[in-house]
Amino acid sequence: MQISFQQAHRGNYLPASRDKEDIRYLVIHFTANNGDTARNNADYFARETLSTSAHYFVDEREVWQSVADRDIAWHCGTRGTYYHPYCRNANSIGIELCSRIQNGKYYFMPETEQMAAALVRQLMERYAIAEDHVLRHYDVTHKTCPAPYVESAAAWEVFKNRCKEADDMTEAQVKRLIEQSKTVYRSAEDVPAWGRPTVEKLVQKGWLQGEEQSLNLSDDLLRTLVINDRAGLYGA
Ligand SMILES: [Zn+2]
Numbered sequence: 001m002q003i004s005f006q007q008a009h010r011g012n013y014l015p016a017s018r019d020k021e022d023i024r025y026l027v028i029h030f031t032a033n034n035g036d037t038a039r040n041n042a043d044y045f046a047r048e049t050l051s052t053s054a055h056y057f058v059d060e061r062e063v064w065q066s067v068a069d070r071d072i073a074w075h076c077g078t079r080g081t082y083y084h085p086y087c088r089n090a091n092s093i094g095i096e097l098c099s100r101i102q103n104g105k106y107y108f109m110p111e112t113e114q115m116a117a118a119l120v121r122q123l124m125e126r127y128a129i130a131e132d133h134v135l136r137h138y139d140v141t142h143k144t145c146p147a148p149y150v151e152s153a154a155a156w157e158v159f160k161n162r163c164k165e166a167d168d169m170t171e172a173q174v175k176r177l178i179e180q181s182k183t184v185y186r187s188a189e190d191v192p193a194w195g196r197p198t199v200e201k202l203v204q205k206g207w208l209q210g211e212e213q214s215l216n217l218s219d220d221l222l223r224t225l226v227i228n229d230r231a232g233l234y235g236a
Pocket residue numbers: 028029030075137143145146
């Protein structure tokens with residue numbers, strides 16, 4: 001996996017000399033933006049003094065590192081209550097997934113999740129981090145982060161399972177995913193059989209409606225909707 005590096009501004013992290021054994025947790029976040037890129041985030045954190053940071057930013061195409069693993073990023077600290085007994089900035093690595101918004105809901109592109117899962121798996125291997133030490137920001141401070149995995153525990157489970165099996169994708173797989181992500185369904189009839197019940201349900205409830213009778217539903221959003229539906233988020 002190729003990782004680009006753009007050092008964060010000195011005011012955004014704590015230089016440290018952590019050993020491998022000091023890194024015990026991986027904490028997953030979302031950027032809470034709509035269609036931002038890993039590179040834009042790395043540039044932004046290099047330019048501005050924000051007193052906050054993450055080690056990695058992931059989008060559907062790239063991974064950018066902003067803070068070196070040995071240094072301490074400020075990503076899961078709080079002046080309030082810690083809900084996890086051990087995980088802190090000092091012993092963790094923070095990973096931000098670039099998000100998107102549709103119909104008022106945050107979601108991740110499947111390629112972003114795939115890329116992040118491959119990164120998580122690589123870090124789990126490098127630092128001998130167990131599966132139950134891969135956490136959501138929510139697990140540490142109860143912040144709604146990353147929203148797609150706080151709102152859907154099932155989606156979080158799917159992601160964690162992917163971290164166990166993720167291998168670097170072949171170029172052909174990546175191209176196929178990007179191709180799929182552009183697929184737009186205009187009506188419920190266009191939607192493949194596995195997604196149709198979900199779409200019909202949401203249209204019936206009036207939660208999903210396209211402009212001028214057209215759904216304009218992308219394939220990646222359809223996948224997210226189906227995962228949420230299977231998790232029971234949209235009722236019977
Ligand atoms: Zn967060």
